[in-house]
Amino acid sequence: xxxxxxxxxxxxxxxxxxxxxxxxxxxxxxxxxxxxxxxxxxxxxxxxxxxxxxxxxxxxxxxxxxxxxxxxxxxxxxxxxxxxxxxxxxxxxxxxxxxxxxxxxxxxxxxxxxxxxxxxxxxxxxxxxxxxxxxxxxxxxxxxxxxxxxxxxxxxxxxxxxxxxxxxxxxxxxxxxxxxxxxxxxxxxxxxxxxxxxxxxxxxxxxxxxxxxxxxxxxxxxxxxxxxxxxxxxxxxxxxxxxxxxxxxxxxxxxxxxxxxxxxxxxxxxxxxxxxxxxxxxxxxxxxxxxxxxxxxxxxxxxxxxxxxxxxxxxxxxxxxxxxxxxxxxxxxxxxxxxxxxxxxxxxxxxxxxxxxxxxxxxxxxxxxxxxxxxxxxxxxxxxxxxxxxxxxxxxxxxxxxxxxxxxxxxxxxxxxxxxxxxxxxxxxxxxxxxxxxxxxxxxxxxxxxxxxxxxxxxxxxxxxxxxxxxxxxxxxxxxxxxxxxxxxxxxxxxxxxxxxxxxxxxxxxxxxxxxxxxxxxxxxxxxxxxxxxxxxxxxxxxxxxxxxxxxxxxxxxxxxxxxxxxxxxxxxxxxxxxxxxxxxxxxxxxxxxxxxxxxxxxxxxxxxxxxxxxxxxxxxxxxxxxxxxxxxxxxxxxxxxxxxxxxxxxxxxxxxxxxxxxxxxxxxxxxxxxxxxxxxxxxxxxxxxxxxxxxxxxxxxxxxxxxxxxxxxxxxxxxxxxxxxxxxxxxxxxxxxxxxxxxxxxxxxxxxxxxxxxxxxxxxxxxxxxxxxxxxxxxxxxxxxxxxxxxxxxxxxxxxxxxxxxxxxxxxxxxxxxxxxxxxxxxxxxxxxxxxxxxxxxxxxxxxxxxxxxxxxxxxxxxxxxxxxxxxx
Amino acid sequence: xxxxxxxxxxxxxxxxxxxxxxxxxxxxxxxxxxxxxxxxxxxxxxxxxxxxxxxxxxxxxxxxxxxxxxxxxxxxxxxxxxxxxxxxxxxxxxxxxxxxxxxxxxxxxxxxx
Numbered sequence: 001x002x003x004x005x006x007x008x009x010x011x012x013x014x015x016x017x018x019x020x021x022x023x024x025x026x027x028x029x030x031x032x033x034x035x036x037x038x039x040x041x042x043x044x045x046x047x048x049x050x051x052x053x054x055x056x057x058x059x060x061x062x063x064x065x066x067x068x069x070x071x072x073x074x075x076x077x078x079x080x081x082x083x084x085x086x087x088x089x090x091x092x093x094x095x096x097x098x099x100x101x102x103x104x105x106x107x108x109x110x111x112x113x114x115x116x117x118x119x120x121x122x123x124x125x126x127x128x129x130x131x132x133x134x135x136x137x138x139x140x141x142x143x144x145x146x147x148x149x150x151x152x153x154x155x156x157x158x159x160x161x162x163x164x165x166x167x168x169x170x171x172x173x174x175x176x177x178x179x180x181x182x183x184x185x186x187x188x189x190x191x192x193x194x195x196x197x198x199x200x201x202x203x204x205x206x207x208x209x210x211x212x213x214x215x216x217x218x219x220x221x222x223x224x225x226x227x228x229x230x231x232x233x234x235x236x237x238x239x240x241x242x243x244x245x246x247x248x249x250x251x252x253x254x255x256x257x258x259x260x261x262x263x264x265x266x267x268x269x270x271x272x273x274x275x276x277x278x279x280x281x282x283x284x285x286x287x288x289x290x291x292x293x294x295x296x297x298x299x300x301x302x303x304x305x306x307x308x309x310x311x312x313x314x315x316x317x318x319x320x321x322x323x324x325x326x327x328x329x330x331x332x333x334x335x336x337x338x339x340x341x342x343x344x345x346x347x348x349x350x351x352x353x354x355x356x357x358x359x360x361x362x363x364x365x366x367x368x369x370x371x372x373x374x375x376x377x378x379x380x381x382x383x384x385x386x387x388x389x390x391x392x393x394x395x396x397x398x399x400x401x402x403x404x405x406x407x408x409x410x411x412x413x414x415x416x417x418x419x420x421x422x423x424x425x426x427x428x429x430x431x432x433x434x435x436x437x438x439x440x441x442x443x444x445x446x447x448x449x450x451x452x453x454x455x456x457x458x459x460x461x462x463x464x465x466x467x468x469x470x471x472x473x474x475x476x477x478x479x480x481x482x483x484x485x486x487x488x489x490x491x492x493x494x495x496x497x498x499x500x501x502x503x504x505x506x507x508x509x510x511x512x513x514x515x516x517x518x519x520x521x522x523x524x525x526x527x528x529x530x531x532x533x534x535x536x537x538x539x540x541x542x543x544x545x546x547x548x549x550x551x552x553x554x555x556x557x558x559x560x561x562x563x564x565x566x567x568x569x570x571x572x573x574x575x576x577x578x579x580x581x582x583x584x585x586x587x588x589x590x591x592x593x594x595x596x597x598x599x600x601x602x603x604x605x606x607x608x609x610x611x612x613x614x615x616x617x618x619x620x621x622x623x624x625x626x627x628x629x630x631x632x633x634x635x636x637x638x639x640x641x642x643x644x645x646x647x648x649x650x651x652x653x654x655x656x657x658x659x660x661x662x663x664x665x666x667x668x669x670x671x672x673x674x675x676x677x678x679x680x681x682x683x684x685x686x687x688x689x690x691x692x693x694x695x696x697x698x699x700x701x702x703x704x705x706x707x708x709x710x711x712x713x714x715x716x717x718x719x720x721x722x723x724x725x726x727x728x729x730x731x732x733x734x735x736x737x738x739x740x741x742x743x744x745x746x747x748x749x750x751x752x753x754x755x756x757x758x759x760x761x762x763x764x765x766x767x768x769x770x771x772x773x774x775x776x777x778x779x780x781x782x783x784x785x786x787x788x789x790x791x792x793x794x795x796x797x798x799x800x801x802x803x804x805x806x807x808x809x810x811x812x813x814x815x816x817x818x819x820x821x822x823x824x825x826x827x828x829x830x831x832x833x834x835x836x837x838x839x840x841x842x843x844x845x846x847x848x849x850x851x852x853x854x855x856x857x858x859x860x861x862x863x864x865x866x867x868x869x870x871x872x873x874x
Numbered sequence: 875x876x877x878x879x880x881x882x883x884x885x886x887x888x889x890x891x892x893x894x895x896x897x898x899x900x901x902x903x904x905x906x907x908x909x910x911x912x913x914x915x916x917x918x919x920x921x922x923x924x925x926x927x928x929x930x931x932x933x934x935x936x937x938x939x940x941x942x943x944x945x946x947x948x949x950x951x952x953x954x955x956x957x958x959x960x961x962x963x964x965x966x967x968x969x970x971x972x973x974x975x976x977x978x979x980x981x982x983x984x985x986x987x
Contacts, residue, residue, distance in 0.1 A: 021921065023937075023948060024950040025900075030947065031901045031944050035901070055916050
């Protein structure tokens with residue numbers, strides 16, 4: 001029927017209007033509609049109908065009324081629950097504030113941890129083909145060493161031979177120790193994050209290009225693609241496209257693309273990409289199997305299993321090269337890179353470990369449970385004050401489930417208010433959290449769907465969990481008992497409360513012990529005697545200008561009063577690369593040992609104050625031979641082993657010195673043995689290592705005296721300027737580099753510290769609530785005791801005794817717990833402390849001090865009160 | 875006394891119901907009042923008022939018989955209760971009383987009942 005009122009309006013009316021009025025209203029509206037239809041026509045009549053429907057949507061018509069006497073008036077009841085909840089909250093402001101503060105702080109921690117974890121888990125997922133992209137690894141079998149450096153032939157061969165491989169890209173960089181000098185007009189900077197990549201880069205990764213064509217921008221030699229940030233650093237407001245950057249004062253590169261800044265959740269961080277075709281030496285041009293300085297990423301076709309590809313690689317390698325001793329190649333999913341413990345070499349951003357995410361999450365749960373326990377405890381402890389209300393409600397006909405819902409809704413109300421506070425707190429503390437977690441979150445990161453949904457879910461969960469026990473207990477009161485007037489809390493409630501308080505302190509004490517242990521291990525690692533002196537050593541990059549004039553430069557530098565010694569090396573002694581193999585000659589059975597290798601000049605031993613055990617360090621003879629014009633394989637290199645390498649060859653120092661050895665194309669003689677020193681983090685056992693007199697250096701290391709450091713540095717800088725005027729002066733201290741190896745641990749120690757303090761803080765809130773409640777309950781007892789002559793101190797003792805017992809019990813439980821857990825953590829370090837008494841004593845002192853201060857304030861107040869005030873009322 | 879207060883619109887509704895006698899239901903009240911007061915009145919306002927007046931006890935209601943009109947929905951007929959009549963009378967008396975106290979010379983228009 002066409003001439004009818006709009007159906008949707010009718011439906012809406014039926015949906016919203018109280019059924020009580022519905023028939024009258026709809027009838028009248030229909031009649032009016034007919035009336036309007038005749039006078040004004042269909043269109044206007046319908047419009048009026050809609051208007052009238054809307055005019056009925058006021059509180060009066062929408063509010064449901066009881067039509068029959070026997071159905072519950074749910075709405076009114078809930079309004080009443082809410083009203084009572086708010087009245088209770090405002091009546092006990094201190095108690096409410098404590099609850100909301102505790103829960104708010106706990107949930108703020110949880111939100112921040114959530115945001116952090118989501119960010120960590122989102123790494124590299126923005127690439128379109130992320131789930132079928134892999135990074136290739138090489139595993140050297142005898143040393144069982146896995147690195148992400150692969151030969152330059154790997155990617156082209158796989159793409160050519162395997163139809164399963166959709167695309168592949170190689171990365172090549174000189175590494176952090178050998179920065180590029182990039183220049184545009186007067187803007188000159190040192191840049192580390194510059195990579196040579198294949199033109200297929202954008203077939204593998206989905207980084208967003210703001211300008212330029214992803215298909216072609218890396219095709220031509222001397223093309224460069226840079227990020228927005230770099231574009232404005234070099235070109236300011238100018239359009240970067242087509243501009244020319246000079247790199248290393250040699251080559252001009254034309255800008256062919258501008259990238260949107262690399263998202264923080266990308267494990268690859270870079271500023272510049274240049275075309276692989278710009279690398280013109282044969283070493284790069286011809287794909288080789290005997291090179292290993294390229295990072296290879298591959299995209300496999302849909303549905304291809306990486307294992308199947310891996311299995312076919314050895315065969316391919318055998319067909320393509322006669323090279324011996326090549327590693328095994330494996331594929332690691334791109335999405336695993338960030339959270340697997342194996343970081344990618346060239347990656348400047350510290351990778352994370354799943355382990356630390358779990359620790360974060362676990363600590364978050366602990367803090368939340370401390371806060372929830374507060375609510376549970378305080379709510380049950382305060383049940384006495386609600387007992388009459390419960391009794392009355394039951395007498396008036398409330399069922400147990402009504403009361404259960406009432407108390408559940410109260411806890412949810414408190415928790416949701418706390419959730420609001422938590423979001424505010426999280427917003428305020430984001431900068432501090434960033435410092436702690438080494439990330440750059442902004443407030444906008446909080447207002448995403450996941451964190452907000454997360455907060456609501458956490459709130460719901462905490463509200464239900466914290467509220468369920470009080471709701472069960474309170475709704476179970478018998479009306480007769482509570483209304484008779486002599487109602488006291490049941491014994492079982494007291495036991496549960498004590499149990500929960502103990503639980504809180506177990507968590508807090510364990511966190512404190514954990515903090516102290518992590519801190520001790522960290523300071524052990526930072527202060528351990530490493531076998532060399534890493535204090536006051538400045539690391540400078542070696543430039544070609546300085547390389548040419550090195551003897552003169554050194555002589556000049558040593559004339560500076562602050563400069564003590566100076567040496568050259570391939571890398572800093574905090575990160576010596578493994579991956580050499582040494583074969584010893586002049587013995588009955590030739591033996592090959594995998595070693596780490598460092599190229600240094602002859603002054604290195606003295607500059608780092610290392611100890612020689614036997615023989616000599618490399619000598620002038622070696623240096624001369626290496627510097628001579630002889631072909632590479634006819635030179636004689638000097639080798640110096642560490643004790644571990646000596647042990648691997650299973651010879652005595654006397655036996656090995658003077659023997660000839662062969663190491664990755666270098667023939668040489670073993671000159672001596674040095675004492676072991678730590679050239680990696682203390683997580684790792686000291687590995688076999690060899691110094692060699694090869695002169696392919698990258699770094700200048702200058703030992704300076706500890707006095708007047710700034711002055712000395714500025715003098716070094718002045719000298720530097722004279723010799724290398726167009727190279728920016730950038731330096732670092734070896735000690736800082738060494739400490740950077742422990743950034744994860746130092747993060748963890750800060751984190752543990754903060755959470756331990758928060759945990760104690762929240763637990764003390766709960767304790768304060770409980771003790772103030774206990775003193776109210778015992779007020780008369782205290783009064784009577786006082787009248788009978790008890791002293792203030794004995795009364796304080798009486799009140800504190802119960803809680804002291806709980807803290808002690810918590811202590812007894814948490815010490816073995818923390819010992820066990822922290823020993824597990826310590827086992828990941830090859831060199832570690834043993835947990836002594838310090839953490840335990842410290843935890844005991846801190847906890848007891850804070851707990852006793854908290855409760856004593858309350859108990860003192862009760863104990864000094866005038867007994868008349870409490871006794872006069874009866 | 876709470877409950878005896880009568881708003882202007884409520885008073886008009888009560889009077890309209892009185893005028894209409896047997897046939898006072900929603901639409902009829904709206905149309906009659908529109909005619910009497912010469913102003914537009916929304917059916918929603920009528921419903922809100924009649925129902926509120928019923929809650930206060932000034933009106934009582936009864937559903938009519940089901941007919942084919944109005945899609946089978948019954949009309950709800952209102953009548954003014956004794957209490958409602960009293961309230962109307964009180965409102966009128968109040969006004970009369972107050973009018974009587976106005977000095978006729980103070981008003982320039984003719985004011986007499």
